[in-house]
Structure formats: C-alpha cells, structure tokens
Amino acid sequence: MDISDVFLDLLRHGASEEAFDAAFDDVAEVARARGATAEELDRLRERRAIARQIRERLQRHQKREAELTALFDTANDLIAIRDVDAILAAIVRRARQLLGADLAYLSLNDEAEGASYMRVTDGSVSAEFRALRLPLGTGLLGLVAQRGAPYYTDDYQHDARFIHRDYIDHAVGDEGIRAILGVPLTVEGRVIGALLAGHRSVRAFPRGEVSLLTSFAAHAAVALENARLFQETQAALAELDAANQRISEQAHALELAAGAHDRLTEILLRGGGVGDVAAILGDLLQASLAVYDADGHLVATVDDDEATQGAPDLSPADLAAAAEESRTKGRSVELDRQGRQGRPVYVAAALAGAEHLGTLVLHSGAEPLTPGARRTLERGAVVSALVLLFARAAADAEDRVRGELLTDLLSEAEHSVEALRARARRQGADLDRLGVVAVADVAGDDRHSAARAAARLASELGGLGGEYEGTVVLVAPGQAPRPVGETLSRRLAARLGSQAVTVGVATDPQRRTGPAGVRAAWREARGCLEALHALGRSGEVSDPTGLGLARLLLGHNGPDDLGGFLDDTLGPLVAYDERRGTDLVGTLDAWFAAGGRLAATAQSLHLHANTVSQRLERISRLLGPRWREPDRMLDLQLALRLWRLRSVPR
Structure with a gap:
C-alpha cells in the first residue's frame, strides 16, 4: 500500500x-x-x-x-440566568471548566475604596484567599482590575513584574497557586472587575487560552450586566402600581403648583415683598406662615386661627437648627415638635445658591401637608429668596454708592467739595452738618455685615456709613461724639449677635465743617480706636476725652492731635479767659504748682485766698466736678505743661 x-x-x-x-x-x-x-x-x-x-x-x-461550542453554550446559559449571585457562580465554574484550571475566581471593583475584592471563587480551599481585597494596581488581580488588560504569569510568587504585598503573597501561597491568568470584565468601556484562572503548578498559558478566557469574560460581563438590569427592571415593575398612585396624586399637586406658580410669578413681576409671598402661601395651603430673615428676625407673618391654635413657639436656637437642617437637605423639614393639637409644623430655608437668606415657618391645619403642598411651600421659599435677594441687591447698590462717597470723603485724594456736597445730598446727607465720626472694629469675619448695618444706621441719622481701610465707619450729624459711638456699638452688637465691637468716636478738634472737618474727625476717631486696642480695652467705646493722656501716648499724633487734646482738656478755661479777660488757666497752673494748697496758691498769685477759692469754684463749673480726680488731674497737669510749652516765644 x-x-x-x-x-x-x-x-x-x-x-x-x-x-x-x-x-x-x-x-x-x-x-x-x-x-x-x-x-x-x-x-x-x-x-x-x-x-x-x-x-x-x-x-x-x-x-x-470545541471551545467555541462550549463558549456558545455557556453564553446561552449565562443569558438565561437572571439571579446575580447565580450568574457569578456560573461564570467562575464555566471558566474553570473551559480552561481545565485548578481554580477560578471573579473580583468586582469598589471604585470608592479603590480596590478589587473577591466576589466568587470555584475550586478554592483557602478562606484567607477567598477574603482577599486588593488595592487597584497591586498583585496580578489588582493590575488587571485597574488597567483593563489581560495579564498572566507562569509562576506568580517569583514574578517581579507585579507589586507584591505580604498579605497577598501569603494568601496566594496558602491557596497553593503558581500560574495565574487574569482578564478584565468590561461594561461599556468601564472595568467592573476581573476573571482569573489559576493552576497549582508552574505552567505557561498559550495564546489560545488567553483569547478564550478574554472572550468568555466579555460574554460574562454582558450577562452580568443583563442580570443586573433585569433585577432593576423587576424592581421598577414592582413599583409601577405605587407610581401610578403617585401620578394621580401628582396630578392634583400639579394643579396646585400651577396656581402657585402663576401667583408667585406675579409677585416677582410687580416687585412684591415677602409679605405678599406669605399671604399667597397661607391662602393656597390654608395655613399660618411666618417669614424670618437670615438673622432670625421676623419680617412677615400671615395668621390662620385654626392652623395656629396650639402651635409651638420656636426659640431662636430651634429656628436656627431647623433652618440649617432644611438648608443641608435642600427641602422643607417637618419638626418633631408639634402644637398642642398635634398640628404639624414645617420649616423651609430660603436659599440663593448655598447662601441662607431667610426661613419660612408654616403651621399647617389638622392634616399634614401632602408632598405637593410641601413642594408649594418650597417653591414659595425659592420665591422668597429671590425677593430678599432683589431687595438686598437694591440695598447693596445704595450701600455701594454711599461707600464710594465715604471713601472719596475720607481719602486724601483731591475731590471737588461742591461735587462731594451734591453727592451727599443725593444720599440724604448734608456735609455741612456732619460733625461726628465713629470708627468701629468688629471681631471675626463679620465686617461686611457690620458695614451694611452702619450704612442703615447712617441712613436713619442722615449721615454716611460703610467700610473704609478695614474698619466700619459712621459719619453722623451733630457735635456729641459719645452717644453716636454707643448707638453704633449697640446696633452692631445686635446685628452680629456679639459684643466684640470696639468703637473710637470723635469730632474735628478745630470744629470745622465739610470734608476737611470730617477727615480730621476720622483721624481723631481712628486714633481713639488704636488707643483702645493698645490698652486692651476691646469691646469698649471712647472719645478723646475718655482716653485723655493715653490718646497722646498711644496714638499717631501731630499738631492737630495735640491741639485737640488741649481743647478737650483746657478748652473751656481758655475760652472763658478770652471772653472775660480772666486768668483761670494760670490760677489752675499755680494751684497745681502749690500742691493744691489754697494759701500757697494765693501767695504765688498775690491774691486773696477767697479770690483763689472763687476761681477754683469757677473752674469746677467749667470742667465738671471730676477734675480733681487723680486721672483727670494728670491729664490737666500734662495739658498745662504742653500749653506753657506752646506759649514759649520762639
């Protein structure tokens, strides 16, 4: 053959x-x-x-x-399985069978943790191995799960291409694995895990086995995703009846929402206020509603006797806590604390972005609000935020104009006095009447809010207010500094909820009016503020008279400051002497030189003791009874010394 x-x-x-x-x-x-x-x-x-x-x-x-037939049969089996746990077990079992491996295992990625963890194994004998959780990029499994590409090794323990960790190598050794092949599980370009086959002996993986496991993993990933989608579909179908019920409820809610939308939109178009919003919400929801600003002050309210019967009184702390919860959740909240009749209370924060502008508190009727009614309340909170934001924008624009005028008035830059007067008149202020300047320093980060409060107070007083060179400034009419400073301090403390407000207040030592006088008064007030801080008297209010000698020692002083100190201290005596031709200043100087002894003073002045006594009584009437107190006497003696030095001929 x-x-x-x-x-x-x-x-x-x-x-x-x-x-x-x-x-x-x-x-x-x-x-x-x-x-x-x-x-x-x-x-x-x-x-x-x-x-x-x-x-x-x-x-x-x-x-x-044979492989393609097995792969086809396996893919059909996997597609028919709908239970996720069952499909994962089938994946590793079939992978092990197809490659004739000693074991097969599947991991899923935990993206939040940045790790891949063992989900299912087949053929594993080590509990430590089955509990492995590998950071992405470590070990062969972690590298496949991170990079989305196949990797294999003939002998893992001696393969330096992979990042080894002691606990990983120990688990692999406990399982007895030597050769490993891993391929990624990918869904729509996203790696969700890895499928691996292992042998307990050293061996190579032919290209055909790599291709086979890669193809199987692709089918397995699709089947796994189908199973997940099937479960989600089943869950969605289970909710269908509830959804139909919700649709019915939402139809009613939409009708309510449409009416609310039209009426609330009308408020915005015609420039209404939060009181109008409260009135509409109270009418739509048949409830009582109160609107508070961001600081917890009541700005609008609508009462419904039936709804508010037995309603709880919210403390500022309760209101702030409820508003913060609503702001954090981004929706209205129902308070656990209810009225005596069991009527629910709801709180909705009025937000512009992340900024809290106000709070709506609603006392409902006997029944809790429906979801649609709560959305109407929340929509009202949004409109309230817009109304408050518009109002603040208008106020900020006015404050900005006032702030620019204040900056031009206090700066050393050249400006037309008449132009400044005209701009001040447009803001309701008369520069020729502005005589008091208060400069405040606010602890913390509330300076902007404090500047706005100062601007509001200035508007009420017919002055100017705002922020200048890092401090809060108030320019007010009149010549009585301390009351203005105390008023500003109280207003800022109430606005900020804090007493950490330090205020220096003054007038122009030369009693000038107009821009020059305002600037001089500002320098005096700023010096008082600096002296208060230097003395550790933060949180107090003082004018130059209250600081006395300390103002000269701690401030930044020039001739004008020295003149102001002399005027504040000896001014009444000097003025009296000039009008009457007397010598009260000299008498006081001699009295101090004589150690306060009446007879010695009279002898040095060549006067009768009764005459000196009468002059001292006149000094008391002009300077006030406190002039004999030690701190006041020190100021007077220094003032007399400076007065003599200024009077020495040059």
Missing part, C-alpha cells in the same frame, strides 16, 4: 503521533528491503512531516470548534 494511503487512513481515524512514527518505520523498512534509494527514503520522511502538520492543524481546529 502506498505510504500516502497509510497516512490518510491514520488521519481519518485520528491516530496518535506515535502511530504515525510506527507506520513510517514499517513502510521505510519495506522500502529498504526493496532497495529504495536515499532520495526515496527522504521523500517518505517528507510525507510523514506533512501528515503530522495536517494532524496538528486538524487537532487545533477541533479544539477551537
């Missing part, structure tokens, strides 16, 4: 490689016996090699066909 027929017969029966070798040996022996040449024997060997190649190719095709 021809050698080709022998090999074809062997191929048809799927003979082993050894059978091909045995057949060749038999045919070659017969050929030699017949006297075959070396060339004929070479041709026989060539035919044997061709037959072997055909055999190997047939085997590869058969194996590929």
